[in-house]
Amino acid sequence: MLAEIGYGIIVVAFIVALYSVGAAIYGERTKSPAVVESARRAMLLLWPLISLAAGTLIYLLITNHFEVSFVYEVTSREMPTYLKITAWWGGQAGSLVFWSWLMSAFASLVTLRKWERDREFLPWVIVVTALTTAFFLGLVVFYENPFARYWQTAGGQIVTSMFAPAATATVYFPSDGNGLNPLLRHPGMIIHPPMLYLGFVSFVIPYAFAIAALITGRTDDRWIRITRRWTLIAWLFLSFGLVLGSRWAYDVLGWGGFWGWDPVEIAALMPWLTGTAFLHSVMIQEKRGLLKQWNMILIILTYSLVIFGTFLTRTGVLSSVHAFAQSSIGPVFFVFIGFTFITSIALLIYRWPDLRGETEMKSLLSREALFLLNNLLFMSVLVICFWGVVFPIISQIFTGQTVTVGPPFYDRATAPLFAALMFLMGIAPLSTWKRSTVGTIGRVLWKSALAALVITVILFFTYTHNIIALVGFYLIALVLLVTLYEFWRAAWARSKATKENVVAALWNLFGRDRRRYGGYVIHISMMLMAIGILGINAFQIQTQGTLALNNSLTLGNYSIKYESIAQFTAADNRQVTRAVVNVYDKNGNYLGQLYPRIDYYPDAQQNMTIPGERPTLQDDLYVLLVDWQPASANGATFKIFVNPLVNWLWIGSLIFFVGIIIAAWPDRDPEYASARSRARHAEQPSAAD
Amino acid sequence: MGRMKFIIGGVLILAAVVYLIVSSTQASAEYFMTIDELKAQGQSAIGKSLRISGAVVGDTIQYDPQTLTLTFDVADVPGDNNVIDAQGGLAAVLHAAVIDPNRSRIEITYTGPKPDLLKNEAQAIMTGQLGADGVFHADELLLKCPTKYQNAVPNQTGG
Known part of the structure; x- marks a missing residue:
């Protein structure tokens, strides 16, 4: 019923x-x-x-x-x-x-x-x-009806249907269910899909306004101003969805990494790329009346990618082109995406002349030109991702042989583009609207560039000789220094002008231009995340071994000693095999205990290997219990990873959150704000007493 | 003149992206094939970067925790979705592949922790090379248990 x-x-x-x-x-x-x-x-x-x-x-x-x-x-x-x-x-x-x-x-x-x-x-x-x-x-x-039921026909067959398939059929009641896939029974996986969906869904709102602007012909930047906050919120949720998904992969999938360029991951990344480009380029339209056509293209693409992403993430696609159309709803999705995309593009072409820029871009180093370059780089990363996803289909069509590309393709092709994006993040805040030259940027850049170089040289002697990593660290240092310098410069100028102390000036700066300074905080957070990504990719080390009780295994600066193992049944009927290992540093000092475990879910007949992790700012010790001998209980096999710097990824994502809150914080009602500032000025003499 | 600068800049970026895509594709292309297709290639497949898919034969799974060496056989399943659908869906196809002794099979070796999803009739996708010994050396192993996702009709033992 x-x-x-x-x-x-x-x-x-x-x-x-x-x-x-x-x-x-x-x-x-x-x-x-x-x-x-x-x-x-x-x-x-x-x-x-x-x-x-x-x-x-x-x-x-x-x-x-x-x-x-x-x-x-x-x-x-x-x-x-x-x-x-x-x-x-x-x-x-x-x-x-x-x-x-x-x-x-x-x-x-x-x-x-x-x-x-x-x-x-x-x-x-x-x-x-x-x-x-x-x-x-x-x-x-x-x-895909979630309310469909099982029916038993007169012939004893079980069929799935919403309504009785035949007059004689009766509803069939299984005694127990299949159970949620154990991989999905994790806090990260519980909130990750809603976050991703919230991001996906909120991008529909700016798209709806863009279409409204195209149809009504009101093609000024009003639609962008109305939806600015929606875009930021969409971006926030999408970013968080991606981070949570990564964290889940790191904690649950037990391969010591967090991102594998799986088509499902790429599906979620693609609207993020266009959304990020959109977020930047709308600023140019607001400030300079340029790139109107481009912004429309970006939001239309984002919408299509959101629907495409929902399709990919929802239809259980594995890294296999062969699994693409496994769900019956595949063709329907493509028809809908095709319909909305073609309609949107037709509208855009119809309004194309109205969307001409109000001025022209002149200088290659002006802020608007650098923003445009940022957009092109994001689009390039998108093209690479898209190519990777569709290449198997293309190769199948043209050569009859399916050829796929794996993670090395994405790493190799996107790394230079990400490096270029980082460099832009370093110089764009120093550029000015309309016109900048190498000279004007260089004058404010050289101190940071030099300091970053010094840091890189220090890292060369103390940390690593890996050239790619050093280039990465140089760019990270450059962006961090430039951004911090920008904060300092603005706070200093403000404190001189208003006689506030520098801390108060810095605080008030955020109130003055939340979008800009929130954006800078986001840049800083991105660089912290970059430290983590660079660290795990460049310096991850691993080893494995079978240990008898009280024996040790050493990796990098750590050694682990196998203390004990126990089996018990948890409250949710999961059968847990939990090992206890002591962690020591290389001088033999005791650092703590880790509990890598294997959970067996009887309902799903599946194991889950949960690592023991010891996070520090320097690295993350990640210990997996691979196997153990049940009979003697004295031999167990462990796999250990040391993932340098990876925790900066998670720290960065928290700061990222703060940055978005700053950027999206509603502006006070202008009248109210000025009334309040008058009131504050009136109070000041008494506060000074 | 002003426009020219931007056009040249755009062309340079485009060229760089095309170069990145082409060179990276060449460097990391993997030929995706079914086990029948792999067998048909014979000696010429040895040493190439390959990605193969098949059904895990549960009885053949062997794991040595000392060396983390995992070996198992996979049986051929059709690569074409329409064929899979025509044969009653992925779960049925995987089941049929495993119980059919005449299906072509190949031995897989993999070094690392034993994946949690590795069990009888799971769909396995392996990336690696075919050795001269006829064994497929997998660098990467992806598994999926279709019954968890597909509309498998419950066993009729229930109430």
């Missing part, structure tokens, strides 16, 4: 979404505000409806309704309730509902804003967001 209700609500929501699209178009064409208002209300109805359907699904999940095939696939009796809830997005059908639910929430939020002088955008924003929601709901209605 509940399954029918849930499915029924989804069908209603699908019809409401289609109605909303139709009414918005009709109302706009016939200039009848009442019809547009009706479309808006229909749109606002979507979120409550989908919430209800999602509530039904969650209820089915937590109450073990295994006759529902989705519930059977992703849960089992053994799983704790919170995992049963998060199993909602643990399988394809559920996650499509989840996507629609987020999409409708964001669309509702944006329709609830005060439209006032932007009212002409409203119908088209509704069309785009409701159409996107309708697409995902349609997938649920017609292809």
Whole structure:
């Protein structure tokens, strides 16, 4: 009964979404505000409806309704309730509902804003967001229904279907479910998909406004200003989704790394690349009225890549072209992506003349030119990623032989581009709008460049002779120094002008131009992350060995001693084999204990190898329990990695978060702000007493 | 004149990207093939960078934790999705491949921790080289258990 209700609500929501699209178009064409208002209300109805359907699904999940095939696939009796809830997005059908639910929430939020002088955008924003929601709901209605049940026919066969396949068929109740894949039962994997989806979904909003701007012909930068914060939030969630996914891979997959250039990872990275380019290039349109056409291209691409990314991450594609079309919804996705992409591009061509730049770019070293270069580099990385993903298909078509490219391809092809991006990050903040020369930039750059060189030389003598790593460290040092120097320069100037002390001046600086200084904080965080990425890629060392009790294995500055091993059953029925190893430094000083373990999940009949990690700022000791001898319990095999500097990646990602908060923090109401600053000036004499 | 600078700059970037793509593709291309295709290549496949896929034959899995040496056989599965669908989906195809003694098989060796997903009828994708001994030396091993993701109908032993 509940399954029918849930499915029924989804069908209603699908019809409401289609109605909303139709009414918005009709109302706009016939200039009848009442019809547009009706479309808006229909749109606002979507979120409550989908919430209800999602509530039904969650209820089915937590109450073990295994006759529902989705519930059977992703849960089992053994799983704790919170995992049963998060199993909602643990399988394809559920996650499509989840996507629609987020999409409708964001669309509702944006329709609830005060439209006032932007009212002409409203119908088209509704069309785009409701159409996107309708697409995902349609997938649920017609292809991937999480409410479908198992039925036993008269012939004893079990079939999956929403409604009784024959009059004599009865609902079939399995006694227990399959259980969520153990790999997904990890905190990182519980919040990683929602983060990624939030990022994906929030990029739909700027796209919707871009399309509205194209259709209405209001092609000034209004659409960009309205959606600036949405873009930042989308970028924040997408970035966090990527970082959490990496962290999950590092903690769970047990191969000592965090990024493997898997197509699924690339699928999430591609909209991030275009989104990052977009974030930078909209500033040029706002400040200089340039690159309007380009910004449209970027947001259209981002939207298409978001849908493409959802497809890739959701259809269980492995690193195999052969697995590409494994899901029945593949062709539907491509039709939708094709339709939206071609429509968007057609609109763009139609408005192309209106989107000409207001001025021309003159100097190659002006800030706008450097931003453009940044964009081209991001696009180049995108092209490389895209090439890597589609190359197997291309080679198949042209040579009949499928040729794939692995991680070395991506590493090799993107590394010089990332280096160039870092260099740009170093010099762009020093350039000025309209016109800069080598001289003007050089005058502010040389101190930082020299200091970075000194640091690199010191690193050469004390840390590494690896040339590529040294180049990397030089660029990181350069960007960090330039950025810190910029902070210092601005704070110093402000403190001289306002007689504040330098710390207060620095603090107030953030209030003055949040976007710029938030951006600089993000640059700093990126460099810290770069330290981590460079460290693990250039200096990772590993060893392995089978140890008898109380024997040791040495790697780099560490040695581990095998103390004991124990087996027990955890509360969630997982069978845990946990080793205890003591960690010593190379002088034999005791540093602590690690507990690498193997968890066996009986419901899924699968092992999970969980490393013991000892994180420091210098490196991360990462110990895996590979195997042990059950009979004698005195021999166990360990694999150890030392991952230098990798923790800077995680530290950087936290600072990144701070940077985005600064950049996206809402500006105070201008009137309120000036009233407050007047009040503060009035208070100052008394505060000085 | 002003425009020219930008055009030249753009062309230079484009050339650099094309160079990066072409050279990196050449340096890391791996030929993707099924086991039947690999067998058909014979001696000429030896030493090439290859990526092969097949079904893990559970009885043949052997692991020596002392040396971290893993060996197992994989059986040929068709590479074409339409063929897989026609034969009842990936899970069915993998099952059929493993129980069929006449399927072509190849021995895989791999050094490292034994992957958690390595079990009977898992889909395995290996990157590596074919040795002169006819054994495939995998540098990288990816596994997937299709039953966890596909709409496998539950066993009928349940209530």
